[in-house]
Amino acid sequence: MIGKLIKYEFKHTSKTMFTTWIVLAAATLMGSLALYRLDQGNHSDTTFSVVMNVIMLVLYIIALIGIFYVDFIYLCYHYHKTMYSSQGYLTHTLPLSPAAAFSVKIFAFFIWMLASSVLLVISVLVLLNVGSGGEFFSTISTFMWDEFIQSVNELFGISAPFLIFIFIADTFLGILWRILWVTASMAIGQLFQSGRTGFSILAGFCIYMVNQIVNTIFLAASGYNLTAFLDGARKNLIRHILGGSMIISAVMLIALYGICVYINKKRLNLE
Amino acid sequence: MNTLVTCKELTKTYGSKTALNHVSFEIESGHIIGLLGPNGSGKTTFIKLLNGLLTPTSGELYVKKLPVGIESKKIISYLPDQTYLNMNNTVKEVLDYFHAFYADFDMERACQMLDSLHISPKDRLKAMSKGTKEKVQLILVMSRRAELYVLDEPIAGVDPAARDYILQTILTNYDPDASILISTHLISDIENILDQVIFIKEGEIFLQASVDDIRMQHQKSIDALFREVFK
Numbered sequence: 001m002i003g004k005l006i007k008y009e010f011k012h013t014s015k016t017m018f019t020t021w022i023v024l025a026a027a028t029l030m031g032s033l034a035l036y037r038l039d040q041g042n043h044s045d046t047t048f049s050v051v052m053n054v055i056m057l058v059l060y061i062i063a064l065i066g067i068f069y070v071d072f073i074y075l076c077y078h079y080h081k082t083m084y085s086s087q088g089y090l091t092h093t094l095p096l097s098p099a100a101a102f103s104v105k106i107f108a109f110f111i112w113m114l115a116s117s118v119l120l121v122i123s124v125l126v127l128l129n130v131g132s133g134g135e136f137f138s139t140i141s142t143f144m145w146d147e148f149i150q151s152v153n154e155l156f157g158i159s160a161p162f163l164i165f166i167f168i169a170d171t172f173l174g175i176l177w178r179i180l181w182v183t184a185s186m187a188i189g190q191l192f193q194s195g196r197t198g199f200s201i202l203a204g205f206c207i208y209m210v211n212q213i214v215n216t217i218f219l220a221a222s223g224y225n226l227t228a229f230l231d232g233a234r235k236n237l238i239r240h241i242l243g244g245s246m247i248i249s250a251v252m253l254i255a256l257y258g259i260c261v262y263i264n265k266k267r268l269n270l271e
Numbered sequence: 272m273n274t275l276v277t278c279k280e281l282t283k284t285y286g287s288k289t290a291l292n293h294v295s296f297e298i299e300s301g302h303i304i305g306l307l308g309p310n311g312s313g314k315t316t317f318i319k320l321l322n323g324l325l326t327p328t329s330g331e332l333y334v335k336k337l338p339v340g341i342e343s344k345k346i347i348s349y350l351p352d353q354t355y356l357n358m359n360n361t362v363k364e365v366l367d368y369f370h371a372f373y374a375d376f377d378m379e380r381a382c383q384m385l386d387s388l389h390i391s392p393k394d395r396l397k398a399m400s401k402g403t404k405e406k407v408q409l410i411l412v413m414s415r416r417a418e419l420y421v422l423d424e425p426i427a428g429v430d431p432a433a434r435d436y437i438l439q440t441i442l443t444n445y446d447p448d449a450s451i452l453i454s455t456h457l458i459s460d461i462e463n464i465l466d467q468v469i470f471i472k473e474g475e476i477f478l479q480a481s482v483d484d485i486r487m488q489h490q491k492s493i494d495a496l497f498r499e500v501f502k
Contacts, residue, residue, distance in 0.1 A: 089355035
């Protein structure tokens with residue numbers, strides 16, 4: 001049953017998601033073309049063509065940022081519509097536990113956003129490659145990895161693979177955090193009889209503030225200050241902060257997930 | 272007769288407003304029951320509680336002796352008082368969706384009913400009129416071989432011809448061992464198909480009796496009694 005719900009969840013959202021990715025592909029092509037022409041620029045170029053290339057590059061950057069937010073907002077809208085609005089009547093009367101229905105929606109949301117993020121990175125890499133006259137990828141392959149590993153170790157006191165792991169894990173946690181932040185806000189907002197949008201926004205603000213306060217307290221407790229950092233005590237500090245931040249993020253995610261499941265199971269309010 | 276639904280001292284409040292106030296009654300299998308009351312009397316609240324779309328403030332609600340949950344959702348076929356389908360879908364897509372999730376969904380029956388209305392599986396819901404969408408939704412709900420059909424205001428806001436079709440569809444497509452709970456305030460249109468009625472007034476059960484008993488005791492139609500009680 002869960003497998004079927006996953007299938008339908010992806011099916012119902014795929015059209016819009018693929019459309020935004022096609023737009024991203026077109027924007028990447030446009031940006032690459034503009035960058036290539038600027039890179040290959042010669043004296044015969046008119047001011048008009050230079051301006052056009054710059055405009056195309058600006059449009060590419062707008063599209064790059066815009067698509068990420070469009071995808072996120074669309075998936076938030078889809079989540080709300082199928083959980084707390086008209087289609088919620090169907091979702092919540094399927095023979096599934098509320099936790100299963102919620103988890104499937106979060107899973108699909110996460111996979112789509114992860115895929116969007118990866119495609120955005122690929123788009124930037126393609127542009128960098130074009131901008132460098134096709135040398136970017138060949139430079140990567142001859143990159144001085146030994147020097148990089150040594151530098152990372154000297155600077156942060158951690159191995160390069162661990163830094164890459166932290167970066168990837170942080171990306172995953174960051175995407176999940178945004179999703180659960182929004183879904184928990186919606187879940188809390190729907191507990192109220194009226195002004196649900198307003199209460200959802202207020203709940204979102206409160207969750208954000210709690211996260212900020214917890215992180216600030218943790219940084220203060222870690223003894224983080226700029227003087228110590230500049231004095232060379234950064235190795236332990238960074239290890240400490242990286243590990244601690246991830247633990248805090250994980251705890252916050254579990255708490256938000258718990259809030260969502262509890263409300264959908266025990267306090268559902270589809271008036 | 273098996274008891275399908277049992278509610279004991281069921282209460283639901285919205286802030287300071289009490290929608291259901293210590294309601295207790297049972298619904299047995301094999302009946303068509305009218306849940307009758309004016310707007311705001313608590314009919315839809317009860318139906319949403321029965322379908323797990325709301326949680327009670329206090330009291331107990333069981334479907335076949337089990338709390339409302341996955342098992343009850345397997346045997347209840349619910350028609351809400353609003354459109355709950357994805358309007359971007361085609362009729363075939365919603366048929367497939369119901370077939371995938373409800374083990375008791377009878378695809379053949381659904382296709383026959385759609386065919387009789389000349390609705391093509393390729394038609395997209397958003398291109399349909401309001402009345403046709405409601406008919407499609409009703410067909411989906413009545414194509415399940417459920418033990419309890421819960422229909423919230425199925426004839427509200429539709430023309431008399433559509434009402435006739437809806438009532439006919441309900442009558443010809445339910446299993447005699449199943450029960451149907453119909454919520455409405457349009458009594459005259461449905462009283463001929465009802466076995467039992469539950470009058471709900473300001474969140475409390477005012478009357479639960481068989482239609483025959485009411486006619487015998489009060490010497491009047493359900494519609495006339497309703498108008499007297501809720502005047």
